[in-house]
Amino acid sequence: QVQLVESGGGLVQAGGSLRLSCAASAHTLSSYGMGWFRQAPGKEREFVAAANWSGARTYYADSVKGRFTISRDNAKNTVYLQMNSLKPEDTAVYYCAARMSVLVATTKHEYKYWGQGTQVTVSS
Numbered sequence: 001q002v003q004l005v006e007s008g009g010g011l012v013q014a015g016g017s018l019r020l021s022c023a024a025s026a027h028t029l030s031s032y033g034m035g036w037f038r039q040a041p042g043k044e045r046e047f048v049a050a051a052n053w054s055g056a057r058t059y060y061a062d063s064v065k066g067r068f069t070i071s072r073d074n075a076k077n078t079v080y081l082q083m084n085s086l087k088p089e090d091t092a093v094y095y096c097a098a099r100m101s102v103l104v105a106t107t108k109h110e111y112k113y114w115g116q117g118t119q120v121t122v123s124s
Helices: none
Strands: 004-007 010-013 018-024 033-039 046-051 058-060 068-073 078-083 092-099 118-123
Touching: 004 092, 018 033, 018 092, 018 118, 033 068, 033 078, 046 068, 046 078, 058 068
Parallel strands: 010 118
Antiparallel strands: 004 018, 018 078, 033 046, 033 092, 046 058, 068 078, 092 118
8 A cells, every 4th residue: 555645736827837746655666656647627637747666767748748857766755746837727636646567657547546636726
């Protein structure tokens, strides 16, 4: 069982930056592939970014490529999402997710563990 707790969300103006953190309870976070997803009101939860066990391999949704960066510090059991050049369409609840695999995954169905989410609001 892995517990995930996100933090770092908030209100920011368009063009600004935020860094989300996801603290995991796992003893060996390096055994887990990690991902970030988001869900806007009235929309499906969508993939944002994912990293393999070491963080050496990462994948991004086209909508955030070049603006967002996923990273992980396994020693601190923490995964990050650096978000730059934020746009109003990035407004959503952001969720951290973990899967019991060292490989990367980009679909929500491949993740077993989820955090409670953190709200990100980007004003125009």
